[in-house]
Amino acid sequence: MKRTYYLSLLLFLNLTLLLAQQNISGVVQDTEGAPLVGVNIVEKGTTNGTTTDFDGNYIITVADNATLVFSYIGFATVEEATAGRTSINVALAEGVQLDEIMLVGSRSPKRTATDTAVPVDVIDVAEVATQSGRIEVNELLQYAAPSFNANKQSGSDGADHIDPATLRGLGPDQTLVLINGKRRHQSSLINIFGTRGRGNTGTDLNAIPSASIKRIEILRDGASAQYGSDAIAGVINIVLKDRTDEVSGFVSYGAYNTNADVDTSDFQADDYGVWNTDGFRLDTERDGNQIGDDQNFDGGSLKAAINYGVGIGERGYANFTAEYVSKNKTLRPAFDFRKGFGEAAIDGFNFMANVAIPVSDDTEFYAFGGRNYRDTDAFAFTRNGGARVIPSIYPDGFTPRITSNITDNAVTAGFRTELPSEWKVDISNSYGKNNFHYFIKGTLNASLEDVSPTD
Known part of the structure; x- marks a missing residue:
């Protein structure tokens, strides 16, 4: 008798649960009647949900008196109550909430969308x-x-x-x-x-x-x-930049910790090189850090910049920027004093100007340009030995360094105006020049043997 009672109670509870649920079906379209594929449909407050098929159709089983939430990227979210309804057709309107795009998983904290035909x-x-x-x-x-x-x-x-x-x-x-x-x-x-x-x-x-x-x-x-x-x-x-009546500056410094934990004082590279974190086998000038017991840091980077703008008339401006950049080498060579591998050293100066001068109410003269000068110093491949190495100069081989002087000049000038017919006219000319000069240090000329220069 007791078993029959429990079985009847279980059937009653199942019947009650079934009566408390209902199937909802329908079609999701845009405002022009085109079906939307992959619209998310979720029972509000739960994880119960589904998506539309290729024809925009869906079917979902929900609790009585539930609320369905329809959401789709680029469209406004819609909520519909299911009480007393078995079919719910929804038309989603294009959303207006995408004024700003937040990127998830990118290296950028934010990118701003502008009102353009393409992103x-x-x-x-x-x-x-x-x-x-x-x-x-x-x-x-x-x-x-x-x-x-x-x-x-x-x-x-x-x-x-x-x-x-x-x-x-x-x-x-x-x-x-x-x-x-x-x-x-x-x-x-x-x-x-x-x-x-x-x-x-x-x-x-x-x-x-x-x-x-x-x-x-x-x-x-x-x-x-x-x-x-x-x-x-x-x-x-x-x-x-075109701002005026403001001075801004920027100073930054950083370096890498190599965790090498090596006392370089005990390493000897004869008279033509030293063990250090800025070049290993260097030329006789020994351009680099000193040997010692604390050489764990390399790649030190320094940037110092200043920007200033001044107004010209009511709408004009002149903005100037000066910037100094210095970066030391990074060195990842394992423990072979001949070899150097890592980022190049840089020592450079930048200058940039941006100017606009009103000529009339609708016309202005503009010009911008600048100059960049950089000295760089980078490792080349190691020469371990052989016929092209002079033992009297480099008994254990050597790593030459490629250095360069880079000069970059650019200027643009022109006039822009707006005609009475609302046509905009812009006439300008640009000039640019880039010079790249190679130099070699810590090398040799095998044909000259012992008298070979190393620079």
Whole structure:
């Protein structure tokens, strides 16, 4: 009798549960009647949910008096009560809540969407520089823009001195770089030796002082349709600062901890080299850190910049930026005093000006440009020995260093005006020049034998 009682109670509870649930079906469309595929439909307050099929149809079992939440990317969310209803058809309207895009999983804290036909990434350089500690434009974009790639090279000839930068994995020369909407000239270096962008000549973004940049705009999709074949990978538009009556400065320093924990005082590299964290086998000038018992830090990077703007009339301005950048080598050679491997050393100065002078109510003269000068010093491949090594000079082999002097000059000037017919006219001319000079240190000429110079 007791078993019959429990069985009847269980059947009653199951029947009550079934009566408390209901099936809801329907179609989800947009405001023009087109079915929406993959719309999320969730019973509010629960994890019970489903999605629409290719025809926009759905069916879901929910509790009595439940509320369904319909959500879809790019469309406004809709809530519908199910009380007394078995069929609910929904039309979703395009949402207006996407004024700002927050990226999840990217290296950028935020990208701002602008009112354009295609997406444009807008990067606040000052904010990224403060958060990341990066000091060069390539490093800032590498940190902030997922589609941008520019890595430091080692033992890669000229690529040690000018970083090859790419968008979307395409060649460096397939990205169009603009300054205030005007074309920027390319570097004089052709990438070789199997580095990224082999055979390409890209734009040296590090020649532009980051302290002079207001924001960077990156256009990827549809760039070539607007700018031509030079922009197959995309367009990078660098907008210079135009603020006035304000002085701002920036100082940053950082270094790497190698954790080598080595006392280099006991290492001997004869008279032609010393064990240290800035060059190992160096030339006779011994350009680098001193030997000692605390050589765990290398790659020290210093940046000091100042920006100042002054107003010209009611609408004009003149904004100036000066920037000094110094980076020591990084060294990752294992424990062979002959070998050097790591980032190149850099010592450079940047200057940039951005000027606009009103000529009339509708016309203004504008000009911008600057100068960059850099000395760089990078490791080449180690020469372990053989017929090309002179034992009297380098008894244990040597690692030559490739140094360079890079000079980059650019200026753009023009007039822009708005006609009574509301047509806008912009006439300008741009000039750019990049010089790249190679030098070798810590090397030799085998044909001269013992009298060979090392520089």
